[in-house]
Amino acid sequence: MFATDDTIVAIATPPGPGGVGIVRVSGPGAIGIAGRILSTSSRLAPRRATLTNALDPVDRRPLDRVLATYFPGPRSYTGEDVVEVSGHGSPVILRQIVTAATAAGARLAEPGEFTLRAFLRGRLDLVQAEAVHDLVTAVTPRQARVAFDQLEGTATAAIGALDRVLFDLVARLEASLDFPDEGYHFIDARAAGVEAASLAARVHDLIVSAQRGRLIRDGCQVAVAGRPNVGKSSLFNQLCGVQRAIVAGAAGTTRDLVTETVDLGGIPVTLVDTAGIRTTTEEVEAEGVRRARAAVDVAAAVIVVLDRSRPLDADDWALLEETAGRPRLVVVNKRDLRAAWSPAVEPRMAACGPVLETCLIDGSAATAIRGALLQVLEGGTPIRDTPAISNVRHIDLLGRAERALRRASAAAAGGASEELVLADLEEARRALEEISGKRTPDAVLERIFEQFCIGK
Amino acid sequence: MESRFDVIVIGAGHAGVEAARAAARMGCRVAICTLSEATVAHMPCNPAIGGTAKGHLVREIDALGGLMGEAIDATGIQFKLLNRSRGPAVRSPRAQADKRRYGAWVAEALCREERITWVVCRVGGVLVRHGRVLGVDLETAGGEAGGETLHARAVVVTTGTFLNGLVHVGRRRTPAGRAGEPPSQRLAESLKALGLPWGRLKTGTPPRLHRRSIRFERLERALGDEQPVPFSFMTGRIDRRQIECHQMHTTERVHEIVRANIQRSPLYNGQIEGIGPRYCPSLEDKVMRFPHHERHQIFLEPEGVDADEVYVNGYSMSLPVEVQESLVHALPGLEDAEMMRPGYAVEYDFVQPTALSRSYEAKDVAGLFLAGQVNGTSGYEEAAGQGVLAGINAARAVACEEPFVLGRDEAYLGVLADDLTTRGCLEPYRMFTSRAEYRLLLRIDNADLRLTERGREVGLVDDRRWARFQDRRSRFEENARRVARTTVTLADGNRARASQALRRPDVELEWLARGNELRLEVAPGEEREDLWSVETHFKYAGYLERQEATIERARRLEHRRIPASFSYSSLPGLSREIAERLTETRPDTLGQALRIPGVTPAAVALIGAKVSA
């Protein structure tokens, strides 16, 4: 682990040319270093932008006309003394300013180190710290939006709201155990069970929205599968917007997996084109089929491509069977050719979920496919509200909380006494508190004493 | 008088008597110093032992071989098992004591210990050289400095509320440890000079009424259990006749009087600085802080079978005497009650226990132990619990043995020591079951199974107790085996393994054992204990299995030791505030560090990285 008490510097704006670029210096030496790399003679006034020049520390030659702002700790982003120098955004000049700062005694920051310091100094809670990381590495616009909301505390607020209700419940149950002869009726175990169940449902909702959030954050894999020559590679290329996979009239052209990541309505989707799945004895092709099956197995969703110009055969049905029950889009291709069958009259197609008929010779079907695929990924409900939580660790903890809450409510309904209901409620509370990194051992008692007049 | 001892205990309150007896039983020659022989194991407040979590402490003290359990079983006058309708983990015994007999019983028990010498004298200072305790200086009979010097390898300070004690009744302030007992000022200054950190706390007590002046017939009776559940594992049945208490509520008239006179209360006119316990609010606080409460509960508790004094539980106050009189007379049934003693508040100095290690030894003074209310706690049971462990550890220090520390997953006594020394006291500390994260494990039914062997190892459990315990443990183990391998028929006709059936809330072991399928071993007179411990063992099994993983994780942190010399201020990444907290507390392990208020998991991760590097 690197030192966290020295002064660090880095370009704080994303790489690449832009309008303005910011160099951030943080640590006990920030103001001293600023004095050496800026041309102002007077000390920077706190929290006010000063127009000045950035200088080359060696020959004192001006590097750029800059605005410099001093944020004294602890009321700064990192909680330490921070100086931000915004220059004209040319990467070359920004790098020279950073070099000037290191020459003046700063150390080049590691990735995420500003955020780490903010966290260590209590400026951010864990959720926010993780959100900053997500924001910085966001690729698609909607991803950035989710990460940003999390930074602003949407996640903390959503979990905090649940935690407050749970906390209150725990406090009342604890009070009934520790103060049995106070003449108070705090709450009975059965009523607590009902509350626990409703909390479990709320946590569940949060998880569902979080899983969508996770789609947005981490993206997902979608496999394109079907018999050879049905048009899989054609579909793949159209979704990618480039000729990535070879499209050929000869069956069995695609032998290995071809992948490409595309932005699908804000979700980074990794498309996987696969070899045609069919029964074969040829060794290379058989390996391709194995890999295709594996890709289908791990994908978050599958696009099954069928050819309308030829009758469905056993391989088609086998694939439909294998992928039944999974998030799936069925594309019935080559609608420009004479139909050998039709999904409308094929009775077994009725149970196959969303079916889209396409012609993939030109790009006309791409938009329809994107729309249908997005719906499959979102599980039917479009992502309207911004999901609050998109971090895998948080989803795990929420899952733990939900399971514990369900156990608590079942125990209470079965007539278990308070201390057992509490064992599970406490576990749920620990899980929720782990998300925001907060933990106060006396909090429950505090709450009881503040709410109730207890003791003799 | 002999002036050389192994251990000197200052104070003969609930902490002092346990410490002295434990050290003596472990082979030490012990001097116990007290201001008066008449106040040994005295109850200056509520004449009762036990209650939620406190009852657990008493059971654990008993399981280790301490005194308190047998003392209350011998002198209790009304017994009640609290939380009877709830699960076994939170059931806790409570008993009204015959206050005078309780003290006399304990004093006699100590007098039977040959290695204990009584010193009725005020200690004026602790002698320390080169960071090591040498003994104590007594004051002269006239209360001056310069009395005799007693030498010892270990000194246990258990002076309760006496250090710079100040009693308040209305505007009247009297230096006193308790009403009518002069305080210890010289000793307080001597301890401060050792560099121990200090704080000031406050507590209070209600007025006492004359029994014959109360119209009991107008009050609601409050009875104990028909069949008392004893505190001690050594007690069989308790067949003593039990007394009755009475119950009433405050009235609007009472609240009016309090509001009208609030400026005359030292609590509200700025006269008292010490912080009082929120779980034991004075009448002034009840009325002022909870104005929306129409009434508060009050119990009248006799202080003994034939004592005249009746304790007014729930009516603690420090208003001027004449206001107290009118407050008493405002209660229905007490119109003509005679107030024998007014209530009062007492402020006192305490040592911030973060200066102690979990064996109750001062971190910077070898051989100096502190236990009881002097550590910021409140309550007889909390005091006694610390006393036993401080006594054990003083004896071990004399014998140059490793400290004896109980974990948070082993006993409430472990939770107590860890809370005090890790987090210190911001208000008087009282035990609650919610403070124990492994509450389901720390039950009254298994206190002996958890602790008696530990008590035997350190030499506190005598042969009689050990023999009785071994019998009980083998019955428990045999019964557990039988339950595990027997299939029984349930009320609905279905068959199930007894061990599984017991996990249901409505299935009781006694019921299962009534059929022919499951036979259990029980000792006459101990049927209830025998059944309870087996039943609970299986009832909680599912929860305990789940908790085991958490305990294991915590234990790993608990086993990562931090060297005593560890320098937090030079650890990069720690905020100054956190570094200061850690430097002050000097936690033994990463687990303890994580429990210090304000110390973040990130900070502990940083320390962990450094410690293992």
Ligand SMILES: Cc1cc2nc3c(=O)[nH]c(=O)nc-3n(C[C@H](O)[C@H](O)[C@H](O)COP(=O)(O)OP(=O)(O)OC[C@H]3O[C@@H](n4cnc5c(N)ncnc54)[C@H](O)[C@@H]3O)c2cc1C
């Ligand atoms: C007014 C009052 C109200 C209380 N109210 C409550 C309550 O509502 N609830 C509750 O749980 N607890 C209450 N307590 C606290 C409870 O009484 C104590 O926590 C418990 O008795 C402390 O035991 P101890 O052994 O630490 O000290 P104590 O029982 O106070 O014993 C102190 C001993 O030290 C001796 N001593 C002191 N100084 C010297 C010296 N210099 N030399 C030699 N001997 C010395 C004394 O003689 C005495 O034997 C109250 C206490 C008081 C005084």
Ligand SMILES: Nc1nc2c(ncn2[C@@H]2O[C@H](COP(=O)(O)OP(=O)(O)O)[C@@H](O)[C@H]2O)c(=O)[nH]1
């Ligand atoms: N007529 C027609 N031909 C198509 C259509 N989609 C793909 N093809 C052709 O079918 C052949 C196989 O296409 P390809 O995408 O390589 O199929 P794959 O083997 O499933 O990857 C190519 O010659 C394509 O030009 C369609 O909608 N209509």
Ligand SMILES: [Mg+2]
């Ligand atoms: Mg192909």
